[in-house]
Amino acid sequence: MGKRIGLEVSLSAAEAVKMANVDCIAAYPITPQTHIVEHLSELVNNGDLDAEFIPVESEHSAMSVCTGVAAVGARTFTCTSSQGLALMNEIVHIAASMRLPIVMILANRSMSAPISIWNDHTDVMSIRDCGWIQVFANNGQEVFDHVLFGYRVGESAQVLLPVMIHMDGFILTHVIEPVEFWEEEQVKEYLPDFKPIYALHPDRPVTMGGLGGPGIFSEVKVSQDEALIQSKGEILSAWKELGDVVGRHYHPIETYKIEDAETIFITQGSFGETVSLVVDELRDEGESVGLIMNRLWRPFPFEEFREATKGAKNLVVIDRAISFGGQGGPLAIELRSALYKEKNQPTFANFICGLASRDVTIADFKNIYRRAMEKVKENPREEDFEYYGVRGK
Amino acid sequence: MFEVRLHGRGGQGAVTSAELLALASINEGKYGQAFPSFGPERRGAPVVAFFRSDDRQIKVRTEITNPDLVLVLDPSILRIVNVTAGLKDDGILVANTRYTADEIRKELGLRCKLAVVNANRIAFEELGIPITNTTMLGGLLKAKSIVNPDSLIEPLRERFGRIADKNINAFKRAIKETELSF
Amino acid sequence: MVGKTKTDLTWQEIEIGGIVPTPGNAAEYKTGDWRSIRPVWDRNRCVKCGICYVFCPDAAIYEDDEGYFEADLFYCKGCGICAHECPTQAIAMVEEEE
Numbered sequence: 001m002g003k004r005i006g007l008e009v010s011l012s013a014a015e016a017v018k019m020a021n022v023d024c025i026a027a028y029p030i031t032p033q034t035h036i037v038e039h040l041s042e043l044v045n046n047g048d049l050d051a052e053f054i055p056v057e058s059e060h061s062a063m064s065v066c067t068g069v070a071a072v073g074a075r076t077f078t079c080t081s082s083q084g085l086a087l088m089n090e091i092v093h094i095a096a097s098m099r100l101p102i103v104m105i106l107a108n109r110s111m112s113a114p115i116s117i118w119n120d121h122t123d124v125m126s127i128r129d130c131g132w133i134q135v136f137a138n139n140g141q142e143v144f145d146h147v148l149f150g151y152r153v154g155e156s157a158q159v160l161l162p163v164m165i166h167m168d169g170f171i172l173t174h175v176i177e178p179v180e181f182w183e184e185e186q187v188k189e190y191l192p193d194f195k196p197i198y199a200l201h202p203d204r205p206v207t208m209g210g211l212g213g214p215g216i217f218s219e220v221k222v223s224q225d226e227a228l229i230q231s232k233g234e235i236l237s238a239w240k241e242l243g244d245v246v247g248r249h250y251h252p253i254e255t256y257k258i259e260d261a262e263t264i265f266i267t268q269g270s271f272g273e274t275v276s277l278v279v280d281e282l283r284d285e286g287e288s289v290g291l292i293m294n295r296l297w298r299p300f301p302f303e304e305f306r307e308a309t310k311g312a313k314n315l316v317v318i319d320r321a322i323s324f325g326g327q328g329g330p331l332a333i334e335l336r337s338a339l340y341k342e343k344n345q346p347t348f349a350n351f352i353c354g355l356a357s358r359d360v361t362i363a364d365f366k367n368i369y370r371r372a373m374e375k376v377k378e379n380p381r382e383e384d385f386e387y388y389g390v391r392g393k
Numbered sequence: 394m395f396e397v398r399l400h401g402r403g404g405q406g407a408v409t410s411a412e413l414l415a416l417a418s419i420n421e422g423k424y425g426q427a428f429p430s431f432g433p434e435r436r437g438a439p440v441v442a443f444f445r446s447d448d449r450q451i452k453v454r455t456e457i458t459n460p461d462l463v464l465v466l467d468p469s470i471l472r473i474v475n476v477t478a479g480l481k482d483d484g485i486l487v488a489n490t491r492y493t494a495d496e497i498r499k500e501l502g503l504r505c506k507l508a509v510v511n512a513n514r515i516a517f518e519e520l521g522i523p524i525t526n527t528t529m530l531g532g533l534l535k536a537k538s539i540v541n542p543d544s545l546i547e548p549l550r551e552r553f554g555r556i557a558d559k560n561i562n563a564f565k566r567a568i569k570e571t572e573l574s575f
Numbered sequence: 576m577v578g579k580t581k582t583d584l585t586w587q588e589i590e591i592g593g594i595v596p597t598p599g600n601a602a603e604y605k606t607g608d609w610r611s612i613r614p615v616w617d618r619n620r621c622v623k624c625g626i627c628y629v630f631c632p633d634a635a636i637y638e639d640d641e642g643y644f645e646a647d648l649f650y651c652k653g654c655g656i657c658a659h660e661c662p663t664q665a666i667a668m669v670e671e672e673e
Contacts, residue, residue, distance in 0.1 A: 004419070005419075006415055006416040006418075006419030006420065006425060008412075031433075032431075097592065097593070098592040098593075098594075099591045099592035100592070117432065117433065118431055118432070119431070160591055160592070170428075170429075170431035171428075171431070171454050174428055174429055174431065175426060175427065175428040175454070176411070176412045176415045176416070176425070176426065176427040176428065177415070177419075177424070177425065177426050177427075177451070178419045178424060178425070197591055198590075198591065198592075198594050198596060205598035205599075206594050206595060206596045206598065207594065207595035207598070208592065208594050208595075209592075209593075210593060210594075210595055212593055215582050216584065216589075216593075218586075219584055219585060219586040219588075219589050220586075220589050220593040222586035223586045223587070223589040223593075224592075226586065227591075270454050271454075273452035273453070273454060274452060274453050274454050274455060276452055277452055277453055357431050359455050359456045360455065361455045361456075361458065362453065362455065
C-alpha cells in the first residue's frame, strides 16, 4: 500500500504527474490551477522530475506545445481553468482530432463576466464537444488516481485520445487532505511506456493535421467519434486494473444507496460526497433517497444511467452550470436524452446552484429535496428547472 | 467530527494554521481537512480558514457555519467580525488578546466557553514579529486537545525550517500561558 | 491516405487522426489540370541559363539531356512566372486550346 500523505490536492496532483514520469509540461498559471503548475516547475527545477518544463506565454501556446510534443510521441501534461481554457480552445479541439493522448487537469472555474475566479462547471461545458475523454474527480485521491488513469487510457493503442480530468477549483485544488500515493512498482505495473502508432520522426515521415474537405471530413470525424465511443471499453478495463493494483474501484457512475430509492439525486463533481451525507440524513428521517455521482462526462454513460434509474420514481439533478436558453443545466439535458425512450420515466427536477463557489450546504440540499418533492406533486412532467438560492427567484 | 473556523488577516497565516492542524491529524492516522475561504489573497483583509478532523473520511466540502471552536489570530478582528456567529452551544472561542478572559467576556458580551492568550506578546518575544498563527495553535490545543501537541512538531519543522524552533517555542509557551474560562 | 482516394474511403479506413502515413504522396496530385496556358520554349533564343528552372514555384521545370528546359505538364499550373523571368524572352505562354 502506498504512503498516506496530507497535502494540498493541487500538490498531490502534481506529484501524480511526476509519478507518471511525463516528458514535457507546458502550462500557463491561472487561478485556481496555479499551485499545480508551480509545484511541477519546482519538481523539474529541483531535478526531482526529468522533464522539459516549457513556460509558455499563453494557454494557446501551452496546448500548441503539448500537441507538438505529443505528436513526436512524448508524454505531456498541462492544466488550466476557465478563461485559460477559452484561450486554448482552438488547440483543445485539434489535440483530440489528431488523436494525441495529452492529459490535462481542468481546475473548474466560472467563465467571465463578471470576473469570477471561483468554481463552477461553466468552463467544462464550453468544451463539452471537443472530443476529449472527460472524467470528474470528487476528491484529492480521485484526482491523483485519474492522472495515472488518464495516461493509461489515453495512450492505449485502442484509444489514442486526450484525457481531461475535472477537479473543482478551490473546493478541491486548495484543500489539504490525505491522499494515498502509489508505490513506484504499482505505477510500473499499471502504466506502460507510451508507444504511439504514428509519431513525427525524420526517418519515418508522416503528415499530421492535413486538409480535409467535403469528400473526407465526415469520415475523419466519424472515425474520431467512434474512437471516443469505443474508448469506453478501455476506460472500463483501465478502472478494473486500477482497482486490482491499488484497491480503489471506479465506475462510469458511482451509486450510493440507490437500490431501493424512490428519489435519486444526480450530481457531478465535488457536490457528490456532500450529497451522500444528505442522503444519509434524509434516510434517517425516513425518506427513500439515493445518489448517483456521474464520473464519466464523455463518453457519456447512457446505458449505466438507464439501468441505475430503472426503479426510481423521481430524479433530482443538480447542475453547476447554465446552458443559456437551454432546457435546464447541461447534466439534466444529457439525462433527459438518456431517458427519452424509456417506458416508465421518472419525474425530473433540475436545480442549478453553486455558481462561482456559492456554498450549497447540507441544509440547502435538503431544501432542494423538499422543493423537488413539491414540484413533483404539482406537475409530475415538470420540464422546467430552477435556480436554487438566487435572490429574487 | 470536530470543526474549527479560524479568523485572521490576510498574511497572518490562518490558512497555515489550518493546514498544520490537518497534517497533524493525518499523521495521527485520522482524517483532516483544511481549506481557506476561497478567493484572491488580500494582505491585511479579514479572512477565514477552516479545519475539520474526524476518525472517518470527511466527505462534507461546505464552509463551516456551526463550528465547535473558533480561533481568532488577531485581536482587532474580535471587534469588527462577529466571530462567534454559528458557534455551537458548547463551543469554544480561543482568542488572541492582551485582556483577561473576564475583561474580554464583559467587553464583547460573550457567553461561550472562552480561552485567551496574549499571542502578540509571545510572538514578538519568540519570533520578533506579530505573526501569531503558530502561537495560537498552542492556545487552541490548551482549550481542546484535537491533536496531540507532539503531532504538530513535525509539520512545524517541515514548514518553518530554520525558524521552526522559534515557532515551536511560541507554540509551547502559548499552551502554558493560555487562560481558560469555561 | 487522406486526399489520395478520398471519395472511396469509409470512416473505418481512415488512419488515426486523419494522418497521411505515406510521405511524398503529394507527387500524385495532378496540378496540371489547373492550367489554361502553357509555356513553350524557343530553343533558338534559349541560352540554357536555368532561370526558369530556379523561379518555377512548383518545381515543374526540368532540364533535358541537351541542357534545354521543359515544363512537366502533369504539374505545371501555367502561372507564367518562367516566361516573365526569362532574360531572352525564350518562353511564350500559349493558350491550351491552340
